[in-house]
Amino acid sequence: MLMNFAEKTMMNNPLRTYLQKTYETDQFLSMGGLTKDEHILEVGCGRGVGVEIILEAFHAKQVDAFDLDPTMVKAAQKRLKKHAGKVNVQVGDVTNIQSPDNHYDSVFNFGIIHHVPDWRSAIKEVHRVLKPGGKFYAEEVFEKFIKHPLWRTLLKHPQHDRFNELQFKLALEENGFNVKRSNQLFGQFGWFIAVKQ
Numbered sequence: 188m189l190m191n192f193a194e195k196t197m198m199n200n201p202l203r204t205y206l207q208k209t210y211e212t213d214q215f216l217s218m219g220g221l222t223k224d225e226h227i228l229e230v231g232c233g234r235g236v237g238v239e240i241i242l243e244a245f246h247a248k249q250v251d252a253f254d255l256d257p258t259m260v261k262a263a264q265k266r267l268k269k270h271a272g273k274v275n276v277q278v279g280d281v282t283n284i285q286s287p288d289n290h291y292d293s294v295f296n297f298g299i300i301h302h303v304p305d306w307r308s309a310i311k312e313v314h315r316v317l318k319p320g321g322k323f324y325a326e327e328v329f330e331k332f333i334k335h336p337l338w339r340t341l342l343k344h345p346q347h348d349r350f351n352e353l354q355f356k357l358a359l360e361e362n363g364f365n366v367k368r369s370n371q372l373f374g375q376f377g378w379f380i381a382v383k384q
């Protein structure tokens with residue numbers, strides 16, 4: 188499900204960029220460590236800040252990224268021009284990833300799986316494209332935030348069958364991941380480091 192105008196405004200601004208490059212990046216680095224010299228995928232890349240983080244803070248050599256929203260893909264391609272040759276950004280769907288099995292060393296998700304009605308099939312696809320032993324860095328937004336009356340009115344998210352930290356962790360494990368670390372903030376946001384068994 189695509190972001191509405193209110194969410195695009197909340198996500199695509201200098202304050203969110205700052206938070207994503209500091210607090211959110213620190214969560215992934217402290218919980219999961221680096222992914223140096225590897226081939227990485229970012230699912231739902233939005234405006235491309237995640238790709239910059241993967242290149243600059245995680246020292247990836249090559250990053251593929253996609254988003255369901257062609258306008259976000261255009262914004263990301265523009266933003267990432269200076270990294271031409273290291274980055275490939277396209278329109279794509281996390282429930283049907285256009286990559287072979289066992290392809291990536293790591294996959295990053297900066298808060299997109301809660302936008303997917305059939306979110307378990309997104310986890311299944313991420314597992315399929317990761318190499319055995321590959322790491323999934325996942326940041327997610329939980330049911331408590333999505334169903335809060337303010338955010339429910341202002342933003343556009345699927346409302347049926349949402350998840351909390353434990354439910355997301357269980358779904359990762361049911362789909363073949365070993366969850367190494369998880370962490371949450373206010374019961375509304377969470378971070379997970381999961382390894383493909």
Ligand SMILES: C[S@@+](CC[C@H](N)C(=O)[O-])C[C@H]1O[C@@H](n2cnc3c(N)ncnc32)[C@H](O)[C@@H]1O
Nearest residue numbers: 188231232233254255256279280281297299302
């Ligand atoms: C909350 S935004 C996060 C964007 C970006 N990761 C960030 O942190 O700024 C959610 C993104 O998921 C994308 N999205 C929603 N459903 C998707 C799907 N099935 N496959 C890929 N991207 C999807 C939306 O277009 C949107 O850009």
